[in-house]
Amino acid sequence: MLINVATLAQEPIGASRRYYAEHESVSVPDAGFEQVITGPIRLIRSERGILVTASLDLEPVGLVCDRCLEAFEWPVHIEFDEEYVIARDPTTGYRIETDEDDFTVDGSWHLDLSEAVRQYEESALPIQSICRPDCRGLCPTCGQNLNEGTCGCAVGTDHRWNALASLAERLRDGDEEEHDGAPEA
Ligand SMILES: [Zn+2]
Ligand SMILES: [Zn+2]
Structure with missing residues (x-):
């Protein structure tokens, strides 16, 4: 899911937008990751870029139980706050230092939630896959x-x-x- 932040990026710190993702697709092709997200997303202009606050329901993930080896579905809900850094400030042209791990707003003012969703889904999955507590x-x-x-x-x-x-x-x-x-x- 790409969100255009061209206008918000030019607004003062603290300016915000609200979105609601309704079965929006996200994907990270390099990681073979595809998901569908539903839930509120809030964007706030921060000093270095755009702060994203999201509370999302994802499609259930198919897992295999470690105990009984049966397939089962795991419902996933993720919540996160992540800052998407704007590499070049739109008003001053000043170049902002970014780390490799930073999420960034791309050159055409798009912010892509896919990689964040992939990472938060990964941490929301159980370390041990058990189909039910009393399996x-x-x-x-x-x-x-x-x-x-x-x-x-x-x-x-x-x-x-x-x-x-x-x-x-x-x-x-x-x-x-x-x-x-x-x-x-
Ligand atoms: Zn037996
Ligand atoms: Zn089981």
Whole structure:
């Protein structure tokens, strides 16, 4: 989504505009990123450029659960304040120093929200993808999705301990030829 700030850029510090993005597309082709944003955007003329304050709902992101490996959708809401630096002041012609990390207003007075949305979406995604807090995951022995039913592999046993027990069993089996398979207490 490109916003033209040619007029606002010539106004005094503190001048502002309000927009509402209604299913506007944003994309960062180099990163293979595409999204659709909805929500209010406020622009305020700052000393170095334009301060953007946004509160946006994005399309849900498709993730795969780390526990049960099922696909699920994660709703994303992002809020941010970011200053878009104007590299050359429109009234004085004075060149403003910019860092590589700065968001900037381009030479034709457009401000592009795409990269900011991409970065804030990335930080809004969970570190661990879990489809729901009580996801029971897969049985480590037979692979049954335990959200869909039990498998009878380890009745009355916590599956995480069952996985450890079977690992311990395999390690012991490496040492001894004869083994009854029962985990030791
Ligand atoms: Zn899951
Ligand atoms: Zn099982």
